[in-house]
Amino acid sequence: MIRTEVLILGGGLAGLSTAYHLDRLGPRGRYLLVEKREKVGGRAATEERDGFHFDHTGHLLHLHDAYGKKLITGLLKGNLDSHERSTWIYSHGVETRYPFQANTFGLPQKVIAECLGGFFRARRLGRALSRNPSFGEWVEKTFGAGIEKHFMGPYNRKLWRTPLRAMTTEWQGRFLPTPKPEEVLYGALTDQKKFFGYNAFFRYPKHGGIQALPDALAARLDARGVALGRRVVSVDLRERVAVIEGIGEVRYERLVNTMPLPEFLDLASGLPAEARAARRRLRWVSVHNLNIGVARPRVSRAHWIYFPEKRFPFYRVGFPTNFSGNVAPRGTSSMYIEISRDPGTRIDRGALERASLDGLRAAGVLHRFDRVVSRLWIPIACAYVIYDRARTPAVATIMRHLKTRGASSIGRWGGWKYSFMEETILDGRDCARRLCGLPVETKTSRVPLQSLK
Ligand SMILES: Cc1cc2nc3c(=O)[nH]c(=O)nc-3n(C[C@H](O)[C@H](O)[C@H](O)COP(=O)(O)OP(=O)(O)OC[C@H]3O[C@@H](n4cnc5c(N)ncnc54)[C@H](O)[C@@H]3O)c2cc1C
Incomplete structure (x- = not known):
């Protein structure tokens, strides 16, 4: 022994x-x-296929601690690039900047009115959070009914597959930006280019x-x-x-x-x-990560895009070739597509791939004649821990x-x-x-x- x-x-x-x-x-x-x-x-590994380097969905380095940095x-000395985040939300047929709650500019006017109306109504009512609020209560009282309806609710339900009222707020305090009222208003009137949140900047290896x-x-x-x-x-x-x-x-x-x-x-x-x-x-969700290589450079300006709407099977799509030019063959783009499911759910990969590519075409990310030249599914059986009571x-x-x-x-x-x-x-x-x-x-x-x- x-x-x-x-x-x-x-x-x-x-x-x-x-x-x-x-x-x-x-x-x-x-x-x-x-x-x-x-x-x-x-999970911080990279898989190589057809000349593409696919991570297990996006793995970007957000550094916040002096020792960690x-x-x-x-x-990674000599092998790191720094990036300013370019992150978007696709809904109502347009891309708006992340985070949704601070950037409604560009959405249909009715949607902006609902978001602003709800936000300022929630502030005017000033209802205090209960002592141990649910995530759902926090969203509603912090952002109001419009932002809940158009982003916070559908996006989080898609990712967590759990009613927001059954989740706690323990996990989100560090991650979800809470803009000031003037920032919410300014971001509705104009294309506010301010960086919010824990991942405003990130680093990523140049190679490998x-x-x-x-x-x-x-x-x-x-x-x-x-x-x-x-x-x-x-x-x-x-x-x-x-x-x-x-x-x-x-x-x-x-x-x-x-x-x-x-x-x-x-x-x-x-x-x-x-x-x-x-x-x-203990409860959790699984993520089914479809990575694809496409025979066209720079299919998007984004590092990643959130998709709150039900018509898209995925909740987020990212573009590794915008993190590093060395993760794919010249003249191509790579993408990671993230789909959340309850653990143990059997999925039909062929059907999900078709629905994902259709969704990306509908959102204008892929063109009708784009060729997929590589694909790799990476199942992440245990991806997100559910913070319930x-x-x-x-x-x-x-x-x-x-x-x-x-x-x-x-x-x-x-x-x-x-x-x-x-x-x-x-x-x-x-x-x-x-x-x-x-x-x-x-x-x-x-x-x-x-x-x-
Ligand atoms: C979808 C998604 C996106 C993410 N994006 C980011 C990001 O952009 N930036 C960021 O900083 N973090 C990100 N993360 C978080 C990051 O992946 C984790 O913080 C980190 O990889 C955790 O490492 P770990 O060592 O705790 O766990 P793991 O990486 O899971 O390591 C556990 C190891 O145990 C091994 N193992 C399992 N079972 C056995 C067994 N029976 N015998 C021997 N070995 C075994 C596994 O193979 C694995 O190597 C993301 C995570 C997910 C799921």
């Missing part, structure tokens, strides 16, 4: 960052990181797609501690023994999980019934029990949260610090994020 001080499950950014920081904080050779794929990266820009980031982290690890193509099949949390395909039994002192929390709990034994019951309360107490219960077994669960899906690559890397750093008995700064998760240029 193999022994290791720290067993890390998963070679995505959370696992890689934990290993990277363990190496820097203490003696080397203390961990074994196991990853089921033959390459690192997890220093580490990531250092890892987002895979360049996990590869750069992995290149700094001791290769003897990294086992690729090795799937964890079971973990006995009481005995602290994991079974790994191709390796066998591994006895560990501390465990760091970065696999999606429900998947991990389903293969783990040694937790009490309370933790199992909490596991059953059950999520936070369930996660707290599970984490408490894992801690008593010397295990932690981190990252976007291990930590069961809505987050992004920089934060995932910081989760790995914090986990390594805890394993080394060092203090960790706790940050509030509700303060709006600001992009660092």
Whole structure:
């Protein structure tokens, strides 16, 4: 039986960052990181097909933390471009700027009137939010009925597949911009070119797609501690023994999980019934990501476009060739199309592809005679954690029990949260610090994020 001080499950950014920081904080050779794929990266991987580099939908670097920025820009030194976001919403036959609530200019006048009327009525009524409001209540009281009707409601229902009244506001405080009344008014009267939100600027590798980031982290690890193509099949949390395909039994002192929390709990034994019951309360949505290559350069000016209307099967479409000119053959464009479904739903890929291409033609993104020269479906079984009323107490219960077994669960899906690559890397750093008995700064998760240029 193999022994290791720290067993890390998963070679995505959370696992890689934990290993990277363990190496820097203490003696080397203390961990074994196991990853089921033959390459690192997890959801921050890039797949190559027909000369295209397809990420698992858009993976752009939004940097907000001084340490995160220093580490990531250092890892990708010489291989990073900065971009000012060009992001749009397609509805009522026109493209308007993101965010919808600050940019109704260009929409039909009746729609603008409904949005402004609702917004100022909500302000005039000044109804206080209840103590623990639902996302639906927050939307209605913050933006009013018109913005809810034309964007917030349909877009969020399409993505989350959950009634807004059943969701909490825990996740959105950092991500959704709340413009001032004068900005809402100005953005209805004119094409307001102001940047709002956590992702106003982003960085993206010049070469290699987002895979360049996990590869750069992995290149700094001791290769003897990294086992690729090795799937964890079971973990006995009481005995602290994991079974790994191709390796066998591994006895560990501390465990760091970065696999999606429900998947991990389903293969783990040694937790009490309370933790199992909490596991059953976790909910999420899957994303079916269709990537295509098109034989025409610059099919859009956008980095990505939101599609709130029901007639489009997708909620968002992005254009990687506008992030980097090196992710596709010369003279072509690439696009990622994101479709949300309940987990386990069987989809008809052929039908969805036809409906998606028809939708893109209807929106004027694709022309009638555009040729699709490459396609790649990437299923993301666990894509967005649903923040309903059950999520936070369930996660707290599970984490408490894992801690008593010397295990932690981190990252976007291990930590069961809505987050992004920089934060995932910081989760790995914090986990390594805890394993080394060092203090960790706790940050509030509700303060709006600001992009660092
Ligand atoms: C649709 C979508 C868009 C996103 N866009 C952005 C963006 O633009 N910018 C941004 O910053 N972030 C974005 N993110 C978030 C980003 O993907 C995550 O923050 C980050 O990749 C999380 O990394 P992780 O290590 O926590 O998880 P993962 O990347 O999932 O890593 C977990 C690893 O565990 C491995 N694993 C699973 N099961 C087993 C097993 N049984 N045995 C061994 N290994 C196993 C997996 O293969 C994987 O490599 C997006 C996420 C989604 C879903």
